[in-house]
Amino acid sequence: xxDAAELRALTQELLAAHPPGTTDRVDFxxxxxxxxLAWVHYPRGLGGLGAPRALQAVVDAExxxxxxxxxxxxxxxxxxxxxxxxxxxYGTEEQKRRLLRPLWTGEEVWCQLFSEPGAGSDLAALGTxxxxxxDHWVVDGQxxxxxxxxxxxxxxxxxxxxxxxxxxxxxxxxVCDMTxxxxxxxxxxxxxxxxEFNEVFLTGVRIPDSRRLGEIGDGWRVAQTTLNNExxxxxGTPIPREGGxxxxxxxxxxxxxxxxxxxxxxxxxxxxxxxxxxxxxxxRLRQQLVAGQPGPEGAGMKLNFARLNQEISGLEVExxxxxxxxxxxxxxxxxxxxxxxxxxxGYRYLRSKGNSIEGGTSEVLLNIVAERVxxxxxxxxxxxxxxxxxxxx
Amino acid sequence: xxxxxxxxxxxxxxxxxxxxxxxxLLTDHCDPADVxxxxxxxxxxxxxxxxxxAGPMGLAGLLVPEELGGQxxxxxxxxxxxxxxxxxxxxxxxxxxxxxxxxxLLACGADDLLTEVASATSVAVLAVGLHVxxxxxxxxVRLEGDALHGELTGIADAAAADVLLVPADDGGLYAVRAxxxxxxxxxxxxxxxxxxxxxxxxxxxxxxxxxxxxxxxxLRSGAGLLASExxxxxxxxxxxxxxYLKERKQFNRQVGGFQALKHRLARLWLEVAGLRAAAxxxxxxxxxxxxxxxxxxxAQAYAAQVAVRAAEEALQLHGGIGMTxxxxxxxxxxxxxxxxxxxxxxxxHRSALADLAGLPKP
Ligand SMILES: Cc1cc2nc3c(=O)[nH]c(=O)nc-3n(C[C@H](O)[C@H](O)[C@H](O)COP(=O)(O)OP(=O)(O)OC[C@H]3O[C@@H](n4cnc5c(N)ncnc54)[C@H](O)[C@@H]3O)c2cc1C
Numbered sequence: 001x002x003d004a005a006e007l008r009a010l011t012q013e014l015l016a017a018h019p020p021g022t023t024d025r026v027d028f029x030x031x032x033x034x035x036x037l038a039w040v041h042y043p044r045g046l047g048g049l050g051a052p053r054a055l056q057a058v059v060d061a062e063x064x065x066x067x068x069x070x071x072x073x074x075x076x077x078x079x080x081x082x083x084x085x086x087x088x089x090y091g092t093e094e095q096k097r098r099l100l101r102p103l104w105t106g107e108e109v110w111c112q113l114f115s116e117p118g119a120g121s122d123l124a125a126l127g128t129x130x131x132x133x134x135d136h137w138v139v140d141g142q143x144x145x146x147x148x149x150x151x152x153x154x155x156x157x158x159x160x161x162x163x164x165x166x167x168x169x170x171x172x173x174x175v176c177d178m179t180x181x182x183x184x185x186x187x188x189x190x191x192x193x194x195x196e197f198n199e200v201f202l203t204g205v206r207i208p209d210s211r212r213l214g215e216i217g218d219g220w221r222v223a224q225t226t227l228n229n230e231x232x233x234x235x236g237t238p239i240p241r242e243g244g245x246x247x248x249x250x251x252x253x254x255x256x257x258x259x260x261x262x263x264x265x266x267x268x269x270x271x272x273x274x275x276x277x278x279x280x281x282x283x284r285l286r287q288q289l290v291a292g293q294p295g296p297e298g299a300g301m302k303l304n305f306a307r308l309n310q311e312i313s314g315l316e317v318e319x320x321x322x323x324x325x326x327x328x329x330x331x332x333x334x335x336x337x338x339x340x341x342x343x344x345x346g347y348r349y350l351r352s353k354g355n356s357i358e359g360g361t362s363e364v365l366l367n368i369v370a371e372r373v374x375x376x377x378x379x380x381x382x383x384x385x386x387x388x389x390x391x392x393x
Numbered sequence: 394x395x396x397x398x399x400x401x402x403x404x405x406x407x408x409x410x411x412x413x414x415x416x417x418l419l420t421d422h423c424d425p426a427d428v429x430x431x432x433x434x435x436x437x438x439x440x441x442x443x444x445x446x447a448g449p450m451g452l453a454g455l456l457v458p459e460e461l462g463g464q465x466x467x468x469x470x471x472x473x474x475x476x477x478x479x480x481x482x483x484x485x486x487x488x489x490x491x492x493x494x495x496x497x498l499l500a501c502g503a504d505d506l507l508t509e510v511a512s513a514t515s516v517a518v519l520a521v522g523l524h525v526x527x528x529x530x531x532x533x534v535r536l537e538g539d540a541l542h543g544e545l546t547g548i549a550d551a552a553a554a555d556v557l558l559v560p561a562d563d564g565g566l567y568a569v570r571a572x573x574x575x576x577x578x579x580x581x582x583x584x585x586x587x588x589x590x591x592x593x594x595x596x597x598x599x600x601x602x603x604x605x606x607x608x609x610x611x612l613r614s615g616a617g618l619l620a621s622e623x624x625x626x627x628x629x630x631x632x633x634x635x636x637y638l639k640e641r642k643q644f645n646r647q648v649g650g651f652q653a654l655k656h657r658l659a660r661l662w663l664e665v666a667g668l669r670a671a672a673x674x675x676x677x678x679x680x681x682x683x684x685x686x687x688x689x690x691x692a693q694a695y696a697a698q699v700a701v702r703a704a705e706e707a708l709q710l711h712g713g714i715g716m717t718x719x720x721x722x723x724x725x726x727x728x729x730x731x732x733x734x735x736x737x738x739x740x741x742h743r744s745a746l747a748d749l750a751g752l753p754k755p
Contacts, residue, residue, distance in 0.1 A: 377650030
């Protein structure tokens with residue numbers, strides 16, 4: 001098995017062969033992928049070494065110390081956090097070889113064509129149709145809230161292949177080429193002023209059957225891998241004390257004594273404590289994963305993350321007083337990356353509102369915790385054994 | 394802020410084994426109905442339960458070094474014991490004697506008393522009000538010649554004590570035999586950790602060492618490990634409420650299937666998961682000595698609201714039965730509420746964090 005010392009040695013070899021100072025950024029990232037140091041827990045040949053996931057930190061620390069470029073995860077969160085684990089689990093050898101390397105280096109950006117105007121929390125109700133024509137599928141429908149669609153080369157897509165089956169069973173999972181004819185991306189402006197997400201119209205888009213992920217009709221199961229990883233990706237990343245949103249307001253508090261009041265102080269300390277407890281909960285969760293005892297705390301991390309981001313950024317706007325009445329820029333833009341803790345407090349406050357909606361709403365996540373962790377009765381269902389085409393809409 | 398060394402927040406196999414042993418004993422010897430009956434008896438502490446926990450299982454001496462007859466274990470193990478005692482609201486002087494008083498004795502190097510405590514020959518209690526936070530003001534009795542005079546109130550578990558550790562106005566900490574003091578029970582909110590008034594009238598005492606550092610160390614450990622007791626309370630309350638709501642039917646369905654209740658319980662679960670991480674972190678920090686003040690203050694700034702909410706939710710979600718003397722949920726509510734004041738209220742620990750984390754007040 002690969003250990004920390006070996007990884008350190010491999011990282012130093014990579015740095016010696018491709019000195020970051022004189023190597024092109026993408027060349028360096030490709031070399032890192034090929035050396036198995038991209039995500040060490042992935043298999044050999046696919047950017048990893050089959051090593052324990054926890055050892056990634058060893059590689060990252062060495063590379064950071066050497067000033068090596070990273071793959072800017074804020075630009076490619078959907079690819080790294082959602083598409084990659086799904087491709088790894090369900091993709092063919094050929095799909096893995098073609099798709100994972102440029103996904104990881106950031107040469108190809110991914111987006112997620114799941115939500116539709118009529119299918120959000122009830123994603124399995126989706127109505128985008130994929131009809132088989134020889135060795136292709138022809139896709140027609142509309143997707144919405146698609147983050148990064150304007151930047152994406154590829155999309156993970158779920159579509160209905162059999163409307164006569166109950167809704168969970170007639171779905172198939174595809175990789176969609178966003179440059180294909182018939183794919184139209186239109187920006188949707190958000191409350192922040194910019195358009196991070198889009199609506200995507202699919203009209204007669206032809207997807208080769210070789211870009212299907214998993215079996216025909218098995219798309220709901222495949223999508224579970226994506227959705228479970230999404231929740232870990234949003235809110236599950238390790239952070240140091242005062243990492244994330246709380247670090248921003250703490251810095252403002254320290255730098256701006258004139259803004260302090262007793263009321264704000266008490267609320268800040270309360271949120272500081274909660275942020276630290278949420279961080280420790282994450283540390284404990286990762287220790288459980290490493291010890292091979294996956295804990296149910298995972299489902300809760302995103303709930304904590306969303307609530308704390310919203311409360312902390314809300315407090316920060318209030319702390320700023322007169323400045324809190326201003327906003328940095330309402331210009332409509334289509335941003336290159338998603339950064340929850342970026343820009344100013346007003347932006348952070350508005351953007352964080354999405355944290356309890358994207359990747360499953362907090363209400364839906366509470367249902368999941370109640371049912372899967374606490375074993376409480378499921379919501380009453382009227383749609384389980386009804387053909388999708390006969391459902392109310 | 395600089396990178397923190399990562400604390401160990403899981404339970405080791407030995408800790409799991411210890412938990413199983415304590416839980417077995419409590420299942421057999423700490424029945425909730427008996428605990429309720431005992432609260433109104435002449436001896437609210439369960440002496441025979443204490444003897445079996447302290448003696449044969451050696452729990453009284455977990456924090457005492459082996460050469461003094463203890464187990465030489467750490468705060469992590471003591472925390473696991475407290476989780477289980479919390480789950481059972483067991484009326485035994487574990488936190489007060491085996492943690493708080495023991496820490497004071499360790500600080501003073503009082504080897505003979507440590508041996509007595511570890512061997513369960515004596516229960517020792519620090520004569521400082523239960524509400525006092527680490528670093529908070531500690532009232533002392535008067536030293537005149539070599540005798541102690543005065544009255545101290547709010548002393549938890551004093552009624553079960555054989556030895557009282559008493560701060561005096563000369564800055565010393567004195568050991569006083571309970572037989573030389575008058576211990577008068579106070580009618581207490583928490584029926585399972587009763588308070589008492591300690592009156593000294595020319596009581597003979599033996600000076601053990603300086604009071605301030607010993608008391609501070611004792612209260613810091615007490616506060617840090619109290620979080621594990623609070624975790625135990627909250628964990629039992631959540632588990633029991635979920636169990637009850639799966640069983641209880643109204644409107645022709647399980648009450649636990651109503652979404653309003655599912656969400657409340659899911660939120661509570663989330664808070665209990667947070668408390669588990671914070672309590673483990675405090676126990677680990679007390680063991681390693683790294684980042685201890687912050688870890689203890691964070692745990693105590695967080696724990697009380699979770700334990701109290703768990704108790705209040707449990708009561709509400711049990712309906713009428715939750716309001717009865719017969720159902721044990723009130724023992725947990727009273728303990729959780731008293732714990733929210735014990736060793737400093739959450740706000741006191743938050744204020745401590747203002748200094749520790751560098752977030753100064755206006
Ligand atoms: C910033 C942002 C980025 C996004 N990016 C993407 C993306 O890249 N790709 C993609 O596919 N999707 C994306 N989404 C869509 C997101 O996944 C959906 O918005 C979300 O799943 C909710 O669906 P909905 O908007 O249709 O709301 P609805 O499902 O209509 O919900 C309306 C309200 O009802 C509540 N509700 C619904 N069902 C229940 C229930 N069973 N119990 C209790 N309450 C319930 C919800 O919590 C919500 O409050 C994004 C959303 C946002 C805000």
